[in-house]
């Protein structure tokens with residue numbers, strides 16, 4: 001596929017063909033092989049020198065095992081094509097992808113504006129690493145504060161996540177990016193929720209898109225991985241320098257699994273959305289529920305922005321109990337579930353449930369209630385079974401409230 005024809009193709013076609021092995025010898029496998037290596041061999045000293053020279057000049061070329069070979073290149077190519085970016089960088093986890101971006105773009109004395117509803121471990125990176133380096137993160141409410149008024153002369157980055165973790169606050173990415181761009185400040189956004197399929201942040205004004213490929217891209221709860229996608233050679237050079245300095249690398253087996261997951265991303269996401277929509281609509285009518293968080297629901301406050309900037313919704317649905325629930329209702333509820341694993345993460349084929357920690361929810365300024373909130377990841381099980389499971393768990397919570405009142 002030449003670049004000219006590929007830009008006119010549908011996104012699913014590009015997703016399936018990007019990074020596929022060529023058939024130069026007349027035949028070849030469908031999938032790129034897993035190329036495991038700790039080092040790279042050269043046919044001569046001259047070739048060794050040439051490769052190092054070209055890599056130093058910015059060419060995407062491996063001169064050592066840490067840089068990854070064919071498997072890594074194929075995954076990077078596929079994600080770059082999916083996001084319409086300039087270059088992709090693989091990291092050992094989603095969190096390391098976030099830290100890479102922060103460390104690559106911020107220096108001592110710099111200030112960054114961060115949406116207050118971001119994935120909360122970002123604050124730990126701030127507290128334990130960035131503050132020690134003399135870097136200041138300031139949290140702002142992307143739906144309440146005026147971004148322009150918060151920008152300082154030393155603001156070097158705007159960091160966002162849309163929709164946000166736990167409650168899926170949808171941000172106006174084009175508007176926020178326009179403000180940052182007017183001040184010459186790059187925008188990085190965590191695109192894990194949209195998984196590179198439902199949302200194209202680089203086309204909407206962001207400069208860097210970050211993924212926890214651990215979630216939907218891998219899709220089977222068997223890989224930890226992060227990906228950073230840049231929109232320009234200038235940002236790629238900055239990220240490449242920090243990526244190299246930190247010695248970040250991923251194993252070829254994990255790169256392979258992420259690429260394998262990527263090929264079926266659209267069909268898995270479509271099914272997650274169908275199931276999650278059924279569950280979300282059922283929750284809306286439930287008497288023990290006061291609020292359902294799912295941007296695809298017309299009742300969700302982010303629905304209009306979601307409809308404008310996203311092409312679908314994933315399997316994450318959160319809900320708040322109604323006023324009758326006590327502080328322990330969330331824990332009793334998830335303990336009563338049979339088909340939902342209790343645990344962090346999401347994006348695999350299976351259903352999960354977690355009580356959203358009140359400490360984490362307090363960070364999200366657009367939700368000020370103290371009602372318990374449960375986050376569900378709706379997997380690929382039969383939705384009727386999941387709804388039946390949720391119904392009996394609600395009944396158990398109601399029963400315990402009645403017992404306490406008796």
Ligand SMILES: *Cc1c(COP(=O)(O)O)cnc(C)c1O
Pocket residue numbers: 092093094095096119161165190192193211212213214215224225226345
């Ligand atoms: C899970 C997650 C991360 C971190 O990814 P890991 O691979 O678990 O380190 C980052 N951002 C978001 C939005 C996530 O959900």
